[in-house]
Amino acid sequence: MIPRYQRILFWSLFAGIFLMSAFLLRGCQQAHKRLAALNDATPIAAPTATSTEDVTLYLANDTDASITPTTESLALPQAPTLRARTLLDHLLSAYSLPTSKHPLQSGLAVDDVFLLGEPTNGPDKPSTSSIPVSSPQARQLAIVNLRGSFVDNHPSGIQVEALTLQSIIGTLHAALPEVTSIRFLVDGQPHDTLAGHADLLRTYPAVDTTVHPAPPTETPQL
Amino acid sequence: MTLPAKPIAARLLLAFLTSLAALPVSAQQPLPRTVIFLDPAHGGSDPGARLSDNLPEKTVTLSFAARLRAVLSSSGFSVITTRDSDPSAAFTTDQRAEIANHSHPTACLILHATAGGNGIHIITSDLAPPDDNYADTRHAIPWDTAQSASIPQSVALANTLGLALLHARLPVLLTRASLRPLDNFTCPAIAIEIAPLTPDDGDTTPVSDANYQQQIAQAIATGLTTWRRNLGAPVGVTR
Numbered sequence: 001m002i003p004r005y006q007r008i009l010f011w012s013l014f015a016g017i018f019l020m021s022a023f024l025l026r027g028c029q030q031a032h033k034r035l036a037a038l039n040d041a042t043p044i045a046a047p048t049a050t051s052t053e054d055v056t057l058y059l060a061n062d063t064d065a066s067i068t069p070t071t072e073s074l075a076l077p078q079a080p081t082l083r084a085r086t087l088l089d090h091l092l093s094a095y096s097l098p099t100s101k102h103p104l105q106s107g108l109a110v111d112d113v114f115l116l117g118e119p120t121n122g123p124d125k126p127s128t129s130s131i132p133v134s135s136p137q138a139r140q141l142a143i144v145n146l147r148g149s150f151v152d153n154h155p156s157g158i159q160v161e162a163l164t165l166q167s168i169i170g171t172l173h174a175a176l177p178e179v180t181s182i183r184f185l186v187d188g189q190p191h192d193t194l195a196g197h198a199d200l201l202r203t204y205p206a207v208d209t210t211v212h213p214a215p216p217t218e219t220p221q222l
Numbered sequence: 223m224t225l226p227a228k229p230i231a232a233r234l235l236l237a238f239l240t241s242l243a244a245l246p247v248s249a250q251q252p253l254p255r256t257v258i259f260l261d262p263a264h265g266g267s268d269p270g271a272r273l274s275d276n277l278p279e280k281t282v283t284l285s286f287a288a289r290l291r292a293v294l295s296s297s298g299f300s301v302i303t304t305r306d307s308d309p310s311a312a313f314t315t316d317q318r319a320e321i322a323n324h325s326h327p328t329a330c331l332i333l334h335a336t337a338g339g340n341g342i343h344i345i346t347s348d349l350a351p352p353d354d355n356y357a358d359t360r361h362a363i364p365w366d367t368a369q370s371a372s373i374p375q376s377v378a379l380a381n382t383l384g385l386a387l388l389h390a391r392l393p394v395l396l397t398r399a400s401l402r403p404l405d406n407f408t409c410p411a412i413a414i415e416i417a418p419l420t421p422d423d424g425d426t427t428p429v430s431d432a433n434y435q436q437q438i439a440q441a442i443a444t445g446l447t448t449w450r451r452n453l454g455a456p457v458g459v460t461r
Contacts, residue, residue, distance in 0.1 A: 062339055065397045156271030156279070157336030158415045159343045162399035192402075196270055196279075197334070199400045202366060213397050216384030 051075065057091050058170030058209055060102035060163035066212045067166050069174070084113040084142065084176060091171050092150070095164075102163055109150040111187070114143040118180060138178040142206065144168065148187040154195040161198035170209035179206045256450050258294055259327035259409065260303040262287035263334045265312030273337045273429060282335040282429050284308060286416065289432075290333070290439040297443045299450075302327060319406035323368070328453070329379055329446060330411035332404055335429045339417035341393030342438060344380045346412055347405050348398035349373060368406050375410035379449055383412065386445030390437055393419070414442070 052073040059070050074090060076083045088110045096106035118139040154164065169182055184200045185191065191200045262283035264270035270279025284305065291301045302325050304318045313321070322330050336343075351373040369376065384394045404413050419427035419434055427434045 065339075065343070065395050155338055157338055157417075158334055158345050158399050158401055158413055159395070159397055159417075160336070160338050162345075162348075162397065162401075165400075196264070196268070197399075197401060199402055199405065202400055202405075204400070211397075213395055216381045216388055216394060216396060218385065 055087060056171065056174040057094070058167050058174070059091075059094070060167045062102050062160060062163065064213065065159055065163065067163065067170055067209050068212075069170070069208075069210055080115055080176060081113050084115070084144075084172060085110050087171060087175050088113065088144065088168060091167065092164075102160070102167070104155070104164070105150075105153040107149055107153070108147055110144060111147050112145040114145070115176075115179065116141045116143065139180045140176070140178045141203075142172055142176065142179040142182045143185060144172075144182060145185045145188055146191075151186050151191065151194060156195040156197065158197045161194040161196075164194065165198050165204065166209040166211065169204055169206060173206040173208060176206075182206050256298070257300045257302060257325060257327040258446060259322045259325060259330040260287050260291060260294075260301055261318050261322070261330070261332045261403070262303065262305055263332055263413075265305050266309055268312060270334070271336055273335060277430060279335050280308060282416070283333045285430070286335070286435050286439070287333050289435050290331075290442060293436075293439040293443045294446065297447055299443075299446065315402040316406065319368070319403035322403070322411075323406075323408045327409050329449065330407045330409045331442070332401075332411070332413040334413055334415040336415050336417050337429075339395075339415075340420045341395065341417055342387055343395045343397060343415040343417060344384050344387075344412055345397050345399050345401065345404070345415060346376045346380050347373065348400050349405055363408065365406055368408050369404060369411060372408060372410050376412055379410045380412045382449045382452070383414075383442055383445035386448065387438070387441045390441035390444075392437060392441060414438075 052075045054071050055074050055076065056069045056071055058067050060067055074087070076086055089108065092104065092109040093106065094100065095102050095104040118141040154161065165184075172179055172182060182204045184194075184204075186200070194200055262280070264278070264280035264283060266280075268280065270283070273279055273282060284307075287303055288306065291303060291306075294301050302321070304313050304321060347369040349367050349370045352371045363371070380396050384396050387394045399413075401413055404411055416429045416435070416438060418429055419431075429435075
Protein backbone atom coordinates (compact mmCIF):
# COMPACT_ATOMS: atom_id res chain seq x y z
CA MET A 1 0.00 0.00 0.00
CA ILE A 2 1.44 3.38 -1.11
CA PRO A 3 1.36 5.89 1.65
CA ARG A 4 -0.85 8.95 1.13
CA TYR A 5 1.98 11.47 1.33
CA GLN A 6 3.82 9.65 -1.47
CA ARG A 7 0.77 9.82 -3.72
CA ILE A 8 0.40 13.55 -3.03
CA LEU A 9 4.09 14.04 -3.84
CA PHE A 10 3.78 12.05 -7.06
CA TRP A 11 0.83 14.04 -8.34
CA SER A 12 2.44 17.29 -7.33
CA LEU A 13 5.57 16.42 -9.30
CA PHE A 14 3.44 15.31 -12.23
CA ALA A 15 1.56 18.62 -12.22
CA GLY A 16 4.87 20.51 -12.02
CA ILE A 17 6.22 18.62 -15.06
CA PHE A 18 3.07 19.43 -16.99
CA LEU A 19 3.24 23.12 -16.13
CA MET A 20 6.95 23.33 -17.02
CA SER A 21 6.28 21.60 -20.37
CA ALA A 22 3.53 24.07 -21.14
CA PHE A 23 5.82 26.97 -20.15
CA LEU A 24 8.67 25.73 -22.39
CA LEU A 25 6.33 25.17 -25.31
CA ARG A 26 4.96 28.69 -24.95
CA GLY A 27 8.51 30.11 -24.78
CA CYS A 28 9.53 28.25 -27.95
CA GLN A 29 6.53 29.62 -29.82
CA GLN A 30 7.32 33.20 -28.78
CA ALA A 31 10.99 32.84 -29.76
CA HIS A 32 9.96 31.50 -33.16
CA LYS A 33 7.65 34.47 -33.72
CA ARG A 34 10.38 36.89 -32.71
CA LEU A 35 12.92 35.37 -35.15
CA ALA A 36 10.37 35.30 -37.95
CA ALA A 37 9.67 38.99 -37.38
CA LEU A 38 13.39 39.82 -37.74
CA ASN A 39 13.50 38.18 -41.17
CA ASP A 40 10.46 40.08 -42.39
CA ALA A 41 11.50 42.64 -45.04
CA THR A 42 8.22 44.51 -44.89
CA PRO A 43 8.92 48.25 -44.36
CA ILE A 44 8.14 49.44 -40.85
CA ALA A 45 6.32 52.49 -42.20
CA ALA A 46 4.04 51.13 -44.87
CA PRO A 47 4.08 53.50 -47.88
CA THR A 48 0.42 52.74 -48.50
CA ALA A 49 -0.38 54.92 -45.51
CA THR A 50 1.10 57.94 -47.32
CA SER A 51 -0.68 59.72 -50.11
CA THR A 52 1.15 60.00 -53.41
CA GLU A 53 2.59 63.28 -54.58
CA ASP A 54 4.14 64.62 -57.77
CA VAL A 55 7.93 64.59 -57.82
CA THR A 56 10.34 65.62 -60.56
CA LEU A 57 12.96 63.12 -61.66
CA TYR A 58 15.84 64.39 -63.76
CA LEU A 59 16.38 61.53 -66.20
CA ALA A 60 19.61 61.09 -68.13
CA ASN A 61 19.90 60.02 -71.74
CA ASP A 62 23.23 58.66 -72.98
CA THR A 63 22.36 59.10 -76.64
CA ASP A 64 22.31 62.89 -76.64
CA ALA A 65 23.88 63.50 -73.20
CA SER A 66 20.73 65.25 -72.03
CA ILE A 67 19.02 65.56 -68.66
CA THR A 68 15.25 65.94 -68.89
CA PRO A 69 12.91 66.64 -65.95
CA THR A 70 10.00 64.19 -65.77
CA THR A 71 7.11 64.30 -63.31
CA GLU A 72 5.96 61.11 -61.56
CA SER A 73 3.55 60.32 -58.71
CA LEU A 74 5.24 58.65 -55.76
CA ALA A 75 4.46 57.86 -52.13
CA LEU A 76 7.31 59.32 -50.12
CA PRO A 77 7.99 59.51 -46.39
CA GLN A 78 7.78 62.95 -44.81
CA ALA A 79 11.14 62.88 -43.00
CA PRO A 80 13.53 64.76 -45.32
CA THR A 81 16.42 62.30 -45.13
CA LEU A 82 14.19 59.26 -45.69
CA ARG A 83 12.44 61.17 -48.42
CA ALA A 84 15.70 61.94 -50.21
CA ARG A 85 16.94 58.37 -49.90
CA THR A 86 13.69 56.85 -51.16
CA LEU A 87 13.59 59.29 -54.05
CA LEU A 88 17.16 58.55 -55.14
CA ASP A 89 16.62 54.80 -54.85
CA HIS A 90 13.55 55.14 -57.06
CA LEU A 91 15.47 57.30 -59.55
CA LEU A 92 18.44 54.97 -59.82
CA SER A 93 16.29 51.83 -59.96
CA ALA A 94 14.53 53.36 -62.99
CA TYR A 95 17.88 53.21 -64.80
CA SER A 96 18.00 49.42 -64.41
CA LEU A 97 14.80 48.93 -66.43
CA PRO A 98 15.25 47.47 -69.94
CA THR A 99 13.87 50.65 -71.52
CA SER A 100 16.33 52.91 -69.73
CA LYS A 101 18.28 55.37 -71.88
CA HIS A 102 21.01 55.50 -69.26
CA PRO A 103 21.40 51.81 -68.36
CA LEU A 104 22.81 51.00 -64.92
CA GLN A 105 22.93 47.70 -63.05
CA SER A 106 20.06 46.93 -60.71
CA GLY A 107 20.46 46.87 -56.95
CA LEU A 108 20.35 49.27 -54.06
CA ALA A 109 22.42 52.37 -54.79
CA VAL A 110 22.06 54.75 -51.86
CA ASP A 111 22.92 53.78 -48.32
CA ASP A 112 21.98 57.03 -46.59
CA VAL A 113 21.35 60.69 -47.23
CA PHE A 114 22.35 63.14 -44.48
CA LEU A 115 21.21 66.75 -44.35
CA LEU A 116 23.45 69.17 -42.52
CA GLY A 117 22.94 72.84 -41.79
CA GLU A 118 25.42 74.88 -43.80
CA PRO A 119 26.89 78.20 -42.65
CA THR A 120 25.94 81.12 -44.86
CA ASN A 121 28.71 81.96 -47.32
CA GLY A 122 30.45 85.25 -46.84
CA PRO A 123 30.59 87.82 -49.62
CA ASP A 124 34.15 86.77 -50.52
CA LYS A 125 33.21 83.25 -51.57
CA PRO A 126 32.20 83.07 -55.22
CA SER A 127 29.89 80.40 -56.50
CA THR A 128 31.64 77.48 -58.21
CA SER A 129 28.57 76.61 -60.23
CA SER A 130 27.87 77.56 -63.80
CA ILE A 131 24.32 78.34 -62.62
CA PRO A 132 23.88 80.69 -59.65
CA VAL A 133 22.20 79.38 -56.51
CA SER A 134 18.89 81.17 -56.17
CA SER A 135 17.80 80.75 -52.57
CA PRO A 136 20.21 81.85 -49.87
CA GLN A 137 17.79 80.89 -47.07
CA ALA A 138 17.84 77.74 -44.94
CA ARG A 139 20.94 76.41 -46.61
CA GLN A 140 21.60 72.71 -46.18
CA LEU A 141 24.36 70.40 -47.31
CA ALA A 142 23.17 66.99 -48.49
CA ILE A 143 25.64 64.14 -48.13
CA VAL A 144 24.73 61.21 -50.36
CA ASN A 145 26.34 58.00 -49.16
CA LEU A 146 26.46 55.65 -52.15
CA ARG A 147 26.88 51.91 -51.82
CA GLY A 148 30.19 50.43 -52.91
CA SER A 149 28.39 47.84 -55.01
CA PHE A 150 26.69 50.61 -57.01
CA VAL A 151 29.99 52.40 -57.65
CA ASP A 152 31.80 49.16 -58.54
CA ASN A 153 29.19 48.27 -61.16
CA HIS A 154 28.72 51.75 -62.63
CA PRO A 155 29.79 52.08 -66.30
CA SER A 156 33.08 53.93 -66.69
CA GLY A 157 33.31 57.08 -68.80
CA ILE A 158 33.26 60.86 -68.37
CA GLN A 159 29.88 61.42 -69.94
CA VAL A 160 28.03 58.48 -68.41
CA GLU A 161 29.33 59.25 -64.91
CA ALA A 162 28.61 62.97 -65.20
CA LEU A 163 25.05 62.21 -66.29
CA THR A 164 24.46 60.04 -63.22
CA LEU A 165 25.69 62.79 -60.89
CA GLN A 166 23.68 65.48 -62.71
CA SER A 167 20.59 63.29 -62.51
CA ILE A 168 21.00 62.86 -58.73
CA ILE A 169 21.76 66.55 -58.17
CA GLY A 170 18.82 67.81 -60.23
CA THR A 171 16.37 65.41 -58.58
CA LEU A 172 17.52 66.35 -55.07
CA HIS A 173 17.35 70.05 -55.93
CA ALA A 174 13.75 69.72 -57.15
CA ALA A 175 12.57 67.66 -54.15
CA LEU A 176 14.47 69.51 -51.41
CA PRO A 177 14.86 73.19 -52.33
CA GLU A 178 16.55 73.94 -49.01
CA VAL A 179 19.54 71.84 -50.11
CA THR A 180 22.09 74.17 -51.71
CA SER A 181 25.10 71.89 -52.04
CA ILE A 182 25.74 68.17 -52.33
CA ARG A 183 28.68 65.94 -51.46
CA PHE A 184 29.16 62.25 -52.14
CA LEU A 185 30.61 59.44 -50.05
CA VAL A 186 31.01 55.77 -50.91
CA ASP A 187 30.42 53.33 -48.05
CA GLY A 188 30.88 56.22 -45.66
CA GLN A 189 34.28 57.23 -46.98
CA PRO A 190 35.45 59.97 -49.40
CA HIS A 191 36.05 58.51 -52.85
CA ASP A 192 38.04 60.04 -55.73
CA THR A 193 35.73 59.28 -58.61
CA LEU A 194 32.44 57.58 -59.39
CA ALA A 195 33.93 55.01 -61.78
CA GLY A 196 37.33 56.44 -62.67
CA HIS A 197 36.31 59.83 -64.06
CA ALA A 198 33.65 62.08 -62.47
CA ASP A 199 35.00 63.90 -59.43
CA LEU A 200 33.39 62.78 -56.15
CA LEU A 201 35.63 64.85 -53.89
CA ARG A 202 34.24 68.29 -54.73
CA THR A 203 31.09 69.86 -53.36
CA TYR A 204 28.48 70.21 -56.08
CA PRO A 205 25.99 73.09 -56.04
CA ALA A 206 22.38 71.90 -55.94
CA VAL A 207 20.97 73.43 -59.10
CA ASP A 208 18.62 72.64 -61.94
CA THR A 209 20.73 70.33 -64.09
CA THR A 210 18.46 70.25 -67.13
CA VAL A 211 20.73 70.14 -70.15
CA HIS A 212 20.35 69.54 -73.87
CA PRO A 213 23.81 69.87 -75.46
CA ALA A 214 23.86 72.01 -78.58
CA PRO A 215 26.00 71.04 -81.57
CA PRO A 216 29.08 73.11 -82.40
CA THR A 217 28.27 76.38 -84.17
CA GLU A 218 30.18 78.62 -86.54
CA THR A 219 29.68 81.45 -84.05
CA PRO A 220 30.98 80.18 -80.75
CA GLN A 221 28.98 81.05 -77.66
CA LEU A 222 31.34 82.13 -74.88
CA MET B 223 66.60 133.69 -67.08
CA THR B 224 68.28 130.59 -65.78
CA LEU B 225 66.74 127.17 -66.19
CA PRO B 226 66.18 125.08 -63.05
CA ALA B 227 68.98 122.60 -63.61
CA LYS B 228 68.32 120.26 -60.67
CA PRO B 229 64.68 119.29 -61.55
CA ILE B 230 65.60 118.68 -65.19
CA ALA B 231 68.52 116.50 -64.24
CA ALA B 232 66.34 114.56 -61.82
CA ARG B 233 63.71 113.95 -64.51
CA LEU B 234 66.33 112.79 -67.02
CA LEU B 235 67.80 110.42 -64.47
CA LEU B 236 64.33 109.03 -63.66
CA ALA B 237 63.55 108.48 -67.35
CA PHE B 238 66.90 106.72 -67.83
CA LEU B 239 66.35 104.43 -64.85
CA THR B 240 62.80 103.64 -66.00
CA SER B 241 64.02 102.62 -69.45
CA LEU B 242 66.67 100.41 -67.86
CA ALA B 243 64.07 98.80 -65.59
CA ALA B 244 61.80 98.04 -68.56
CA LEU B 245 64.45 95.95 -70.31
CA PRO B 246 64.33 92.88 -68.05
CA VAL B 247 60.51 92.94 -68.05
CA SER B 248 60.34 92.72 -71.84
CA ALA B 249 63.02 90.04 -71.77
CA GLN B 250 60.80 87.92 -69.48
CA GLN B 251 57.91 87.83 -71.98
CA PRO B 252 57.30 84.26 -73.24
CA LEU B 253 58.68 83.61 -76.66
CA PRO B 254 56.08 83.19 -79.42
CA ARG B 255 55.22 79.50 -79.64
CA THR B 256 52.26 77.14 -79.96
CA VAL B 257 52.53 74.41 -77.41
CA ILE B 258 49.86 71.75 -77.06
CA PHE B 259 49.69 69.73 -73.86
CA LEU B 260 48.47 66.14 -74.28
CA ASP B 261 47.46 64.01 -71.32
CA PRO B 262 46.71 60.36 -72.19
CA ALA B 263 44.57 59.58 -69.16
CA HIS B 264 45.16 56.73 -66.71
CA GLY B 265 48.24 54.49 -66.93
CA GLY B 266 50.24 52.30 -64.58
CA SER B 267 48.08 50.74 -61.91
CA ASP B 268 45.06 52.74 -63.11
CA PRO B 269 43.74 50.97 -66.23
CA GLY B 270 40.67 53.19 -66.64
CA ALA B 271 37.56 51.74 -68.19
CA ARG B 272 37.54 48.21 -69.55
CA LEU B 273 36.67 48.69 -73.22
CA SER B 274 36.68 44.97 -73.99
CA ASP B 275 37.86 41.79 -72.29
CA ASN B 276 41.54 42.56 -72.76
CA LEU B 277 41.60 46.22 -73.78
CA PRO B 278 41.93 48.77 -70.96
CA GLU B 279 41.30 52.45 -71.57
CA LYS B 280 44.92 53.36 -70.76
CA THR B 281 46.13 51.44 -73.83
CA VAL B 282 43.76 53.24 -76.19
CA THR B 283 44.56 56.69 -74.80
CA LEU B 284 48.27 56.01 -75.17
CA SER B 285 48.03 54.79 -78.76
CA PHE B 286 45.77 57.70 -79.71
CA ALA B 287 48.11 60.20 -78.03
CA ALA B 288 51.05 58.85 -80.07
CA ARG B 289 49.00 59.19 -83.26
CA LEU B 290 47.80 62.69 -82.37
CA ARG B 291 51.28 63.79 -81.37
CA ALA B 292 52.67 62.78 -84.76
CA VAL B 293 49.92 64.63 -86.64
CA LEU B 294 50.29 67.75 -84.50
CA SER B 295 54.07 67.79 -84.88
CA SER B 296 53.73 67.59 -88.63
CA SER B 297 51.29 70.52 -88.46
CA GLY B 298 53.85 72.73 -86.73
CA PHE B 299 52.83 72.37 -83.10
CA SER B 300 55.12 71.69 -80.18
CA VAL B 301 53.67 68.87 -78.11
CA ILE B 302 54.16 68.02 -74.44
CA THR B 303 52.77 64.73 -73.16
CA THR B 304 52.48 63.31 -69.66
CA ARG B 305 53.44 59.84 -70.81
CA ASP B 306 54.60 58.09 -73.96
CA SER B 307 54.68 54.62 -72.41
CA ASP B 308 52.88 52.75 -69.65
CA PRO B 309 55.03 53.30 -66.57
CA SER B 310 54.51 51.25 -63.45
CA ALA B 311 53.77 54.42 -61.49
CA ALA B 312 51.95 56.96 -63.64
CA PHE B 313 51.56 60.62 -62.70
CA THR B 314 48.68 61.52 -60.43
CA THR B 315 46.08 63.94 -61.73
CA ASP B 316 47.56 66.71 -59.57
CA GLN B 317 51.02 66.07 -61.01
CA ARG B 318 49.62 66.19 -64.54
CA ALA B 319 48.01 69.55 -63.80
CA GLU B 320 51.28 70.84 -62.33
CA ILE B 321 53.17 69.89 -65.49
CA ALA B 322 50.58 71.60 -67.68
CA ASN B 323 50.41 74.76 -65.59
CA HIS B 324 54.19 75.12 -65.51
CA SER B 325 54.62 74.65 -69.26
CA HIS B 326 52.06 77.38 -70.17
CA PRO B 327 50.62 75.62 -73.25
CA THR B 328 48.24 77.23 -75.73
CA ALA B 329 45.76 74.39 -75.26
CA CYS B 330 45.48 71.37 -72.98
CA LEU B 331 43.84 68.17 -74.22
CA ILE B 332 43.01 65.25 -71.92
CA LEU B 333 42.43 62.03 -73.84
CA HIS B 334 39.92 59.41 -72.69
CA ALA B 335 38.03 56.52 -74.27
CA THR B 336 34.79 54.80 -73.39
CA ALA B 337 32.79 51.78 -74.43
CA GLY B 338 29.44 53.61 -74.43
CA GLY B 339 27.95 56.35 -76.56
CA ASN B 340 28.67 57.29 -80.14
CA GLY B 341 31.43 59.36 -81.71
CA ILE B 342 33.51 61.90 -79.87
CA HIS B 343 32.56 63.62 -76.63
CA ILE B 344 34.24 66.97 -76.03
CA ILE B 345 33.99 67.96 -72.39
CA THR B 346 34.71 71.30 -70.78
CA SER B 347 34.79 71.94 -67.06
CA ASP B 348 31.44 72.76 -65.48
CA LEU B 349 33.02 75.32 -63.16
CA ALA B 350 31.50 78.79 -63.35
CA PRO B 351 33.24 81.38 -65.54
CA PRO B 352 35.15 84.07 -63.62
CA ASP B 353 33.12 86.68 -61.80
CA ASP B 354 34.23 90.21 -62.72
CA ASN B 355 33.69 91.34 -59.13
CA TYR B 356 36.33 88.92 -57.91
CA ALA B 357 38.70 88.89 -60.85
CA ASP B 358 40.77 91.86 -59.73
CA THR B 359 40.75 91.23 -56.00
CA ARG B 360 41.83 87.60 -55.84
CA HIS B 361 45.55 87.14 -56.18
CA ALA B 362 45.80 83.42 -55.46
CA ILE B 363 44.21 80.90 -57.81
CA PRO B 364 42.37 78.14 -55.91
CA TRP B 365 43.68 74.79 -57.07
CA ASP B 366 40.27 73.11 -57.25
CA THR B 367 38.81 75.87 -59.44
CA ALA B 368 41.93 76.91 -61.39
CA GLN B 369 40.20 76.28 -64.71
CA SER B 370 37.48 78.79 -63.91
CA ALA B 371 39.37 81.75 -65.40
CA SER B 372 39.87 79.91 -68.70
CA ILE B 373 36.30 78.67 -69.18
CA PRO B 374 35.41 81.09 -72.04
CA GLN B 375 38.54 80.10 -74.00
CA SER B 376 37.95 76.41 -73.24
CA VAL B 377 34.36 76.58 -74.51
CA ALA B 378 35.57 78.33 -77.68
CA LEU B 379 38.28 75.69 -78.14
CA ALA B 380 35.71 72.89 -77.72
CA ASN B 381 33.47 74.54 -80.29
CA THR B 382 36.32 74.92 -82.79
CA LEU B 383 37.41 71.30 -82.45
CA GLY B 384 33.77 70.18 -82.56
CA LEU B 385 33.30 71.97 -85.88
CA ALA B 386 36.44 70.38 -87.28
CA LEU B 387 35.22 66.92 -86.27
CA LEU B 388 31.78 67.59 -87.77
CA HIS B 389 33.45 68.66 -91.03
CA ALA B 390 35.29 65.32 -90.95
CA ARG B 391 31.85 63.63 -90.73
CA LEU B 392 32.36 62.42 -87.19
CA PRO B 393 29.55 62.69 -84.63
CA VAL B 394 30.33 65.09 -81.79
CA LEU B 395 28.74 65.92 -78.45
CA LEU B 396 29.80 69.01 -76.51
CA THR B 397 29.15 68.54 -72.79
CA ARG B 398 30.40 69.76 -69.43
CA ALA B 399 31.57 67.78 -66.41
CA SER B 400 33.67 68.02 -63.29
CA LEU B 401 36.84 66.06 -63.82
CA ARG B 402 40.40 66.01 -62.54
CA PRO B 403 42.82 67.32 -63.74
CA LEU B 404 40.57 69.35 -66.08
CA ASP B 405 39.37 71.58 -63.22
CA ASN B 406 42.96 72.26 -62.15
CA PHE B 407 44.36 73.54 -65.46
CA THR B 408 45.05 77.24 -65.98
CA CYS B 409 45.20 76.86 -69.78
CA PRO B 410 42.26 76.57 -72.20
CA ALA B 411 41.47 72.90 -71.64
CA ILE B 412 39.11 70.20 -72.83
CA ALA B 413 38.75 66.46 -72.38
CA ILE B 414 38.26 64.38 -75.53
CA GLU B 415 36.47 61.10 -74.93
CA ILE B 416 36.46 58.70 -77.85
CA ALA B 417 33.42 56.42 -78.06
CA PRO B 418 32.75 53.71 -80.64
CA LEU B 419 31.37 54.85 -83.96
CA THR B 420 27.87 53.38 -84.20
CA PRO B 421 26.14 54.51 -87.40
CA ASP B 422 22.43 53.79 -87.80
CA ASP B 423 23.09 51.60 -90.81
CA GLY B 424 26.41 49.82 -90.58
CA ASP B 425 28.90 48.06 -88.37
CA THR B 426 30.22 49.54 -85.17
CA THR B 427 33.76 50.86 -85.35
CA PRO B 428 35.64 50.23 -82.09
CA VAL B 429 37.72 52.93 -80.44
CA SER B 430 40.86 50.88 -81.07
CA ASP B 431 40.39 51.11 -84.87
CA ALA B 432 43.50 52.75 -86.35
CA ASN B 433 41.66 54.49 -89.21
CA TYR B 434 39.06 55.89 -86.83
CA GLN B 435 41.77 57.23 -84.53
CA GLN B 436 43.66 58.73 -87.48
CA GLN B 437 40.51 60.51 -88.68
CA ILE B 438 39.99 62.01 -85.24
CA ALA B 439 43.62 63.05 -84.95
CA GLN B 440 43.55 64.77 -88.35
CA ALA B 441 40.35 66.61 -87.46
CA ILE B 442 41.76 67.75 -84.12
CA ALA B 443 44.92 69.02 -85.82
CA THR B 444 42.77 70.94 -88.31
CA GLY B 445 40.72 72.37 -85.46
CA LEU B 446 43.80 73.42 -83.52
CA THR B 447 45.23 75.09 -86.63
CA THR B 448 41.99 77.09 -86.91
CA TRP B 449 42.15 77.83 -83.20
CA ARG B 450 45.73 79.09 -83.56
CA ARG B 451 44.75 81.24 -86.54
CA ASN B 452 41.80 82.72 -84.63
CA LEU B 453 44.11 83.66 -81.79
CA GLY B 454 46.06 85.82 -84.22
CA ALA B 455 49.74 85.09 -84.17
CA PRO B 456 51.06 82.02 -82.39
CA VAL B 457 51.07 82.83 -78.72
CA GLY B 458 52.39 81.32 -75.55
CA VAL B 459 50.36 81.38 -72.42
CA THR B 460 46.80 82.64 -72.43
CA ARG B 461 45.94 83.99 -69.02
